[in-house]
Amino acid sequence: IASLVMYLFAEFDDAANLLAANPDATTISIDEPTEIPKQQHSRLQEPGREEDDELLGTDDSDKTELLAGQKKSAPFWTFEYYQTFFDVDTYQVLDRIKGSVFPVPGKNFVRLYIRSNPDLYGPFWICATLVFTIAVSGNLSNFFIHLGKPTYHYVPEFRKVSIAATTIYAYAWLVPLALWGFLMWRNSKVMNIVSYSFLEIVCVYGYSLFIYIPTAILWIIPEKVVRWVLVMFSLCLSGSVLVMTFWPAVRDDNRRIALATVGTIVVLHALLAVGCLAYFFDAPELDYPAPIIPAHNVSTVITKSR
Amino acid sequence: FAGLADVSISEDIPVEGEITVPVGSHSPDEDYSTLDEPVRDTIMRDLKAVGKKFVHVMYPKKSSALLRDWDLWGPLVLCVSLALMLQGGSADSKDDGGPQFAEVFVIIWFGAVVITLNSKLLGGTISFFQSLCVLGYCVLPLTVAMLVCRLVLLAGSGTVSFIIRLIVVIAMFAWSTLASTAFLADSQPPNRKALVVYPIFLFYFVISWMILTFTPQ
Numbered sequence: 465i466a467s468l469v470m471y472l473f474a475e476f477d478d479a480a481n482l483l484a485a486n487p488d489a490t491t492i493s494i495d496e497p498t499e500i501p502k503q504q505h506s507r508l509q510e511p512g513r514e515e516d517d518e519l520l521g522t523d524d525s526d527k528t529e530l531l532a533g534q535k536k537s538a539p540f541w542t543f544e545y546y547q548t549f550f551d552v553d554t555y556q557v558l559d560r561i562k563g564s565v566f567p568v569p570g571k572n573f574v575r576l577y578i579r580s581n582p583d584l585y586g587p588f589w590i591c592a593t594l595v596f597t598i599a600v601s602g603n604l605s606n607f608f609i610h611l612g613k614p615t616y617h618y619v620p621e622f623r624k625v626s627i628a629a630t631t632i633y634a635y636a637w638l639v640p641l642a643l644w645g646f647l648m649w650r651n652s653k654v655m656n657i658v659s660y661s662f663l664e665i666v667c668v669y670g671y672s673l674f675i676y677i678p679t680a681i682l683w684i685i686p687e688k689v690v691r692w693v694l695v696m697f698s699l700c701l702s703g704s705v706l707v708m709t710f711w712p713a714v715r716d717d718n719r720r721i722a723l724a725t726v727g728t729i730v731v732l733h734a735l736l737a738v739g740c741l742a743y744f745f746d747a748p749e750l751d752y753p754a755p756i757i758p759a760h761n762v763s764t765v766i767t768k769s770r
Numbered sequence: 771f772a773g774l775a776d777v778s779i780s781e782d783i784p785v786e787g788e789i790t791v792p793v794g795s796h797s798p799d800e801d802y803s804t805l806d807e808p809v810r811d812t813i814m815r816d817l818k819a820v821g822k823k824f825v826h827v828m829y830p831k832k833s834s835a836l837l838r839d840w841d842l843w844g845p846l847v848l849c850v851s852l853a854l855m856l857q858g859g860s861a862d863s864k865d866d867g868g869p870q871f872a873e874v875f876v877i878i879w880f881g882a883v884v885i886t887l888n889s890k891l892l893g894g895t896i897s898f899f900q901s902l903c904v905l906g907y908c909v910l911p912l913t914v915a916m917l918v919c920r921l922v923l924l925a926g927s928g929t930v931s932f933i934i935r936l937i938v939v940i941a942m943f944a945w946s947t948l949a950s951t952a953f954l955a956d957s958q959p960p961n962r963k964a965l966v967v968y969p970i971f972l973f974y975f976v977i978s979w980m981i982l983t984f985t986p987q
Binding site: 543546547549550552553554585589592593596600617618622 | 868869870873888890891892893961962963964965968969972975976979980983984985
C-alpha cells in the first residue's frame with residue numbers, strides 16, 4: 465500500500481510540474497502555448513531565416529517560455545498579482561531605458577530586454593515624468609519668448625498639465641490596446657505571426673517615450689530649426705525601436721497590411737511629438753516692431769517723388 | 771489513558787490560594803480613563819503628537835516615532851494651508867492661471883497614494899498609512915517656503931525677489947526630499963531604492979514648481 469501511495473504522489477508531482485510548465489488555464493498571456501509550435505513550423509519551412517531567429521531571440525526562448533509560465537499565477541484580486549508587474553530592479557529599468565534610446569539595428573527590444581518580464585513601473589513613471597516635463601518646459605519656453613514685452617503677464621498655465629496628462633496616458637494605453645487587438649485579429653487569420661502580450665506592447669510604448677523627455681527639455685530653446693531637428697531625431701530613435709519590434713510580428717502577413725500597420729505606428733508617434741510641440745510651445749517668431757518702419761519710408765519716398 | 775488513573779491529589783495537602791481575578795488592568799493605555807479627562811487634555815495630546823512630528827521632520831534623524839504613531843492630521847493641515855496660500859494668484863477670466871484649490875489637494879493626496887502604492891508594489895515593508903503620514907509631513911518645508919515666498923512677494927516682484935524665492939524653494943525642496951528619503955528608504959529592498967526615491971523626487975518637484983510659479987494678481 466505504501467508503494468502505491470508513493471507512486472500516486474510521484475504521479476501527482478509530475479502532473480504538477482507539467483501544469484507549472486504550461487499553465488494555460490491560469491496565465492493571462494495567451495501567446496506562450498501557441499508560440500513554440502509556430503516557431504518550429506516556421507523553422508521547418510524556411511531554414512534560411514537565421515537572422516529572424518536572432519531578431520526573435522529564440523536561442524533561449526524555450527527557457528523564457530517555461531519561466532514565463534510560472535509567473536502571474538496569483539488570482540487577479542490579490543495584491544501579489546499586481547506585484548508581479550513590478551518585479552524589476554534598478555539596473556533592469558536602466559537597461560531598458562538604455563535599450564530604448566540606443567536601438568541596436570536588428571535586435572528586438574521585447575526579446576532582448578523584456579524577455580517575458582514586462583513591467584508597469586517604466587511605462588507609468590516615464591509617462592508621468594513626460595507629462596510634467598512637457599508642461600514645465602512649455603511654460604518656461606513661453607516665459608523666455610515673451611520676456612521683454614511690456615504687455616506680457618506671466619501665467620503658470622496649470623490647465624495644460626491635465627491636458628498633457630490625458631493625451632500622453634491615452635496614447636500610452638489606448639494605442640497599445642488597439643494594436644494588440646489588431647495583432648490578435650490578424651493572428652487568428654494568418655497563423656505564423658509572432659504575437660506579443662498586451663503588457664509587452666504597453667512596455668515597448670512606455671519605454672519608447674523616454675527619448676521625448678530630454679527632447680522636451682531641449683525644446684525650451686526658441687529656435688524653430690533646432691526644435692524641428694530635435695523632433696526628427698527623437699522620432700527616428702523611438703520610431704525605430706517600435707518598428708523593429710513590430711515588423712517581425714506583421715511581416716508574414718499580406719504585404720500591404722504589414723506596411724500599413726507599421727506606417728500607422730510611425731505616423732501616430734509623429735503626431736504625438738508634433739502635436740505636443742505645437743500645443744505646448746509657442747512659436748518663437750513673434751517680434752513685429754520692424755515692418756512698421758519700411759512702410760513709413762515707402763510712404764515718405766512716394767510723397768517726396770510727387 | 772490507562773497510565774493517568776493514578777495521578778491524584780492526596781487529601782492531606784491543603785488546597786489554598788486566591789481565586790479572585792484582579793479587576794482593572796494597570797496598563798498605560800488608560801482606555802477607560804480618557805472618558806473622564808477634560809476635553810483640553812485630549813486635544814492637547816493630539817496637538818503635541820502632531821507638533822512632535824513636525825520637529826522630527828525639520829530635524830530628520832532616524833527616529834521611529836514618525837513611523838510608529840502615524841496620524842494624518844498634520845498632512846491635512848499642511849495640505850489645506852498650502853492650497854489656501856496658492857490661491858489669490860493670477861486668476862484671470864481666461865482660467866489660465868495657477869492651480870485651483872481642488873487641484874492642489876488632489877495632486878498632494880493622489881500623488882502620495884500613488885507613491886505609496888508604488889513602493890508597496892516594489893516590495894516595500896512599510897504600511898500604507900505610515901507612508902502617507904511621512905510623505906504628508908514632509909510637505910512642511912515646502913509650506914514654509916510658500917509662506918516665505920508670499921512675504922517676499924509682498925515686498926516686490928522683481929528679479930531680486932525671484933532669485934530669493936528660487937533659492938528658498940530649492941533649499942526647501944532638497945530638505946523635503948532628503949527628509950522623506952531618510953524615513954522611507956530603509957523599508958525598501960536594497961536593489962530598488964532608486965526606483966522608490968525617484969517618484970518622491972518628482973512629487974516634491976511638482977509641488978515646488980507650483981510654489982515657485984505663483985504670481986500674485
